[in-house]
Amino acid sequence: MKITADALLFDNDGTLISSLESVRRCWTRWAKEYGITEQAFAEIQLHGRPAAEIVADLLPAGRVPEAVARIEHLEVEDVAGGVVALPGTLALLESLPAERWAVVTSATRRLAEARLDEAGIRTKTLIAADDISRGKPDPEPFLLAAERLGVDPARCVVFEDAPAGLTAGRAAGMVTVALTTTHRAEELSADVVVPDLSAVSAQATGGAVEITVAG
Structure with missing residues (x-):
């Protein structure tokens, strides 16, 4: 064609x-840090969505900015060898x-x-x-x-x-x-x-x- x-x-x-392995590692660690249950986390679509939208689905609005900054830090730090x-x-x-x-x-x-x-x-x-x-x-x-x-x-x-x-x-x-x-x-x-x-x-x-x- x-x-x-x-x-x-x-x-x-x-x-x-x-970067799937890196994404899984980082988001799993992030979820544990923020007390997100496995059930709640499993119901959220991660792939193809901005982190801010994902975090907003899981946490109160007041916690979103800091939590978004945290997941970005984790993922940036995890790129070496994982992408x-x-x-x-x-x-x-x-x-x-x-x-x-x-x-x-x-x-x-x-x-x-x-x-x-x-x-x-x-x-x-x-x-x-x-x-x-x-x-x-x-x-x-x-x-x-x-x-x-x-x-x-x-x-x-x-x-x-x-x-x-x-x-x-x-x-x-x-x-x-x-x-x-x-x-x-x-x-x-x-x-x-x-x-x-x-x-x-x-x-x-x-x-x-x-x-x-x-x-």
Whole structure:
């Protein structure tokens, strides 16, 4: 399958990189510190959501700012050796002009930069939780990325591994490509579903990017 686009927008965790073990370690430690029961913690969706939203679901409003700062500190301190680029990530990004792609993440800028740096990824455009007022599944993060890159949202392709991110991409009017790195294919609603980015290649042609999806 071939797709012509002006920009490629990538989620970070679960799409470009894997930090699942680090996330589990840090959030489990955080939950114990804040007296969150296993049952309450198990009912909360962690993946693909800003930490501030997760914490707000678990703690009274007055405790949220300090608790958010704590989980960010734990996760930033845990990146060494706990974050790796997923298959196909580095090869695909290296084939793209810097002005034709962005990372759009639910993590804070500080945490996202720490994880990207650990995985050996440099990006010119990063949209993080600090930049938005409404996180995924709202389309705001992806629309802001398109604006920063100066492209029409309809000419963007979103690469995501989480249902919330794919919902955001569709709401933004963008083509969606789902990766089955953290969810089963039947849990993901997208224009295209692939195992990981090793199934995707791209070539810049003039002002556009020709994307080839294997399968």
